[in-house]
Amino acid sequence: MKVPANFKSFVKCICIKCPSHDKCMKLKVQKIFCAKGKSSCSIEKKGCICNKCPLATEYNLQKLYYCITGAEE
Ligand code: SF4
Ligand code: SF4
Known part of the structure; x- marks a missing residue:
């Protein structure tokens, strides 16, 4: 389901707590x-x-690394 x-x-969104959320993303507030x-x-x-995110449960998200692969369809 589309978020x-x-x-x-x-x-x-809990991305800011993620180990992959780097300085670049923090500076750009992404x-x-x-x-x-x-x-x-x-x-x-x-x-x-992402699998620990409340939105993943709410919208039944199945994937990971949306910052690399792009948005959920
Ligand atoms: S999409 Fe996943 S890998 Fe990317 S910053 Fe968010 S939690 Fe981390
Ligand atoms: S599922 Fe979406 S809102 Fe939740 S941590 Fe991942 S990218 Fe952020």
């Missing part, structure tokens, strides 16, 4: 990649915690 790219999702699509930063995979 809305709104303020409510922005607050719920998160909710499952809704907004992939990051413009070049990311090193250090794990993904």
Whole structure:
């Protein structure tokens, strides 16, 4: 299910606690990649915690690394 790219999702997203959420993404205030699509930063995979996110449960998300692969359809 498509995650809305709104303020409510922005607050719920736990990307900032993720080991792959780097300085570049923090500087650009990038998160909710499952809704907004992939990051413009070049990311090193250090794990993904999307499966622990409340939005993953709410919208039945099955994938990981949305910051690299892009938004959920
Ligand atoms: S999409 Fe996954 S890997 Fe990327 S920052 Fe968010 S939790 Fe981390
Ligand atoms: S599923 Fe991942 S990208 Fe989407 S809001 Fe949660 S932590 Fe962020």
